[in-house]
Amino acid sequence: MENKFLAPAIAVLAVAVMSVTGCASKTDGSPQAAAPTANNARLTADQRQHVQLYTVQPSRFHRTIETTGVVDFDNDQATSVLAPFSGPVSQLLVPLGAQVRDGTPLATVDSPDFATAISTYRKALATAQTDRRLADLDKDLLEHNGVSQREEDQAQTDAVSAEADRDAALRALVSLKVAPQTIKDIQEGRRVSDTAAFIRSPIAGTLVERLITPGQLLQAGTTACFTVANLSRVWVLAQLFGSDLAAVSRGDSAQVVTGVGTNSFSGKVDNIAALVDPDTRSVQVRVVVENPGNFLKKQMYVRVLIQAREESTGLLIPVSAVLRDDENLPFVYVAQADGSFARQHITLGYRAGDQYDIGAGLRAGDQIVVAGGIFVQFMQTQ
Secondary structure, three states, rough: OOOHHHHHHHHHHHHHHHHHHHHHHHHHHHHHHHHHHHHOOOOOOHHHHHOOEEEEOOEEEEEEEEEEEEEEEEEOOOOEEEEOOOOEEEEEOOOOOEEEEOOOEEEEEEEHHHHHHHHHHHHHHHHHHHHHHHHHHHHHHHHOOOOOOHHHHHHHHHHHHHHHHHHHHHHHHHHHHHHHHHHHHHHHOOOOOOOOOEOOOEEEEEEEEEOOOOOOHHHHOOOEEEEEOOOOOEEEEEOOHHHHHHHHOOOOEEEEEOOOOOOEEEEEEEEEEEOOOOOOOOOEEEEEEEOHOOOOOOOOOEEEEEEEEEEEEEEEEEEHHEEEEEOOOEEEEEEEOOOOEEEEOOOOEEOOOOOEEEEEEEOOOEEEEEOOHHHHHHOOOO
């Protein structure tokens, strides 16, 4: 009895299971197959006449990296002038912005060090002359048995020692920037009436900083007094991040734009820092720029456009093809085999003029809408 009713029940259950399974398969399969094209934009033949397509192909191009920078002195042509001697400042002689030559007096200092150095050289010079004369005399006497060999050797030693002291005193005067004429007067035995201590410019250029005032007490070798720089060429220190850094190398040409009128200046990448700035996570790139008319000033903010010499390869598409969705994400419309247009999100990379390098989302051979995209977007929402 149980078997009689059990068999039909099993058969009914099997049919029910097969029906449910069949329905589930049909329900899962059909929407998935239609999903890629369900929301695509479809245009009539006349509407397609107003849409322009572009075939995506690999392209080679030279990147132009745009960043910001700050103007600085060319430290190869600029120097900080330190006080060569101690003492209070008597007078400042040159105004800021003045052009100076190598050796131009910039200030006078009432310095005992200076007076001592001149006195020391006078004494050393006189002693060296006297000891050399005595040594030559002893040498002559030795030949006539007038002195012993020991006395003659001692005289030569004294002369050499005195000459070494004289030379050291002379070097001290030179390091203090004593005028060559003053040194010549001392050597020729003339009286030196003016022993003013001058702080002199060590290079030719422009006096761009004055760091001392009259009456200020200077410390030899420590107090910074002036900055003199050749402004015909300056440095622009630019900051690069991430992938931009890989595209830049030494020798790349650059344009510096000030934003003041139409002024721009040509330069070259001279150095790429070996370390990353721990605060900004950027790498400093130094651009050497010619500065006619001294227009570029220290600490001026500028835009820097670096033209990479190395070629890059990528998928370039016209800027006009790129649209934005409700979340401001970039996308393009890609032509499909069935004649529709599918929305495809993309990753924008470097912009080369009126083209974007696409990092992801497209492949070579894809056809995208480059004109009429707004119309296609409108039709997709209908």
